[in-house]
Amino acid sequence: MRTLRPQVRAWHGLLGVLMATFAVFAVVASLVTAAAPARADTTICEPFGTTTIQGQYVVQNNRWGSSATQCVTATDTGFRVAQADGSASTNGAPKSYPSVFNGCHYTTCSPGTNLPARLDTVSGAPSSISYGFVDNAVYNASYDIWLDPTPRTDGVNQTEIMIWFNRVGPIQPIGSPVGTATVGGRTWEVWSGGNGSNDVLSFVAPSAITGWSFDVLDFVRATVARGLAEDDWYLTSVQAGFEPWQNGAGLAVNSFSSTVETGGTPGNPDPDPGDPGDPGDAPACEVSYGTNVWQDGFTADVTVTNTGTTPVDGWQLAFTLPSGQRITNAWNASVTPSTGSVTATGVGHNARIASGASLSFGFQGSYSGTFTEPTGFRLNDAACTTA
Structure with missing residues (x-):
């Protein structure tokens, strides 16, 4: 094996130090570049x-x-x-x-x-x-x-x-x-x-x-x-x-x-018109509102019928509770808030109302004064008739 002369060994040692230094600078530069914003404001x-x-x-x-x-x-x-x-x-x-x-x-x-x-x-x-x-x-x-x-x-x-x-x-x-x-x-x-x-x-x-x-x-x-x-x-x-x-x-x-x-064609918004999210026609609906009332309390059983020609997906029924009424619990729907203008929203298993079909939900509540029933039901912002 050939032995390097002292001057050559010294040069190689200096070269190693310089290369190590350049490597450190490269790492620092890459970190600075990675931290910079993708574009200037x-x-x-x-x-x-x-x-x-x-x-x-x-x-x-x-x-x-x-x-x-x-x-x-x-x-x-x-x-x-x-x-x-x-x-x-x-x-x-x-x-x-x-x-x-x-x-x-x-x-x-x-x-x-x-x-x-x-x-x-x-x-x-x-x-x-x-x-x-x-x-x-x-x-x-x-x-x-x-x-x-x-x-x-x-x-x-x-x-x-x-x-x-x-x-x-x-x-x-x-x-x-x-x-x-x-x-x-x-x-x-x-x-x-x-x-x-x-x-x-x-x-x-x-x-x-x-x-x-x-x-x-x-x-x-x-x-x-x-x-x-x-x-x-x-x-x-x-x-x-x-x-x-x-x-x-x-x-x-x-x-x-x-x-x-x-993805649909004019007049047919989606290849599968049953998919959620289809615009369809404005909803047409009928609401039946049955109650059982006692002193300071009541239950309401609400039936919503889709009288239109297309399904209603992600249904929401909006109405206003008369003054003094408050909902304490509900079933088959989420009803919020508990007083005033409220909205009933379908849950996972009943989020769709097929054309000609009905679904029911209910809630229990309290009241003060004279008990009356709400009017002016709207299904997905379309006015409903009452049965």
Whole structure:
């Protein structure tokens, strides 16, 4: 074996030290790279500026009601309002609608979207939202869901559905209140009106909702049932953001997701019309309400009959208990809350009511004063007759 000269051995030793040092630097560099964000946040101050997030949604500044500066910063999962100057009168339109959307809005379409989609080909439209609110502003936090008789990708659609997750300050939806409705398992105050260019149906939460996963199609069905859209119309976009009237810096959509599940053909929303989630026709129903009453207490046996031509999946029966009545327990359905405007929801074994079929559930409760029975039953937001 050949022996290395001392100078050569020394050089090899130095080379080993240098290689070890470079290896440490490489590990540190890889850790720094792994910890870095996937993309830099993007700030938009142009009135109608946009950018793309998650490779599939569009964030828009959408400052249309004010000349004051507004900037939004798009993040990996949503956006936040970075600057919100100026104000608008609270008895008029808001300053803007900074938002994130799936679909097409004023010629801008999100990457890879399958919208516009004809409603009778849509079997579901799941969406999820997480909001960040502030106190020093006047605003609503809301979804905008746009429907039109044509598959348009520009301009104003004929019907706008708004879902108000929160409102702060002396503001109200367009139009006037027309009652309450249970949609998506929640009770909403419903407003209906128009802004001169399109119809607006608004669902207003009684208290702030900071996050929720739900099916947009539930609200679309409720709108069709009220005659403000038809099954052969098109869903063009699903949007989530804020309408600020005063200030608004710090408002944030922390995360957003929206998908639209299609696969049927016009007139037949799903290859298997028995699958849950089919839009079908607006429910038609009859309710029988039988009671057994004693001093301060009662039981109610409720029978719901589907008199329509299509199954009702994920059924929810909404009604209002007379004043003084409180539910203490229920069977064959979940009934919440215990007083006031309540909603009975099917459980696993009876979540579907076939066409022409009936199901029954019941509950026990207490009452004060004179006992009376509720009226005004609504099955999945469609009015029922009473037997």
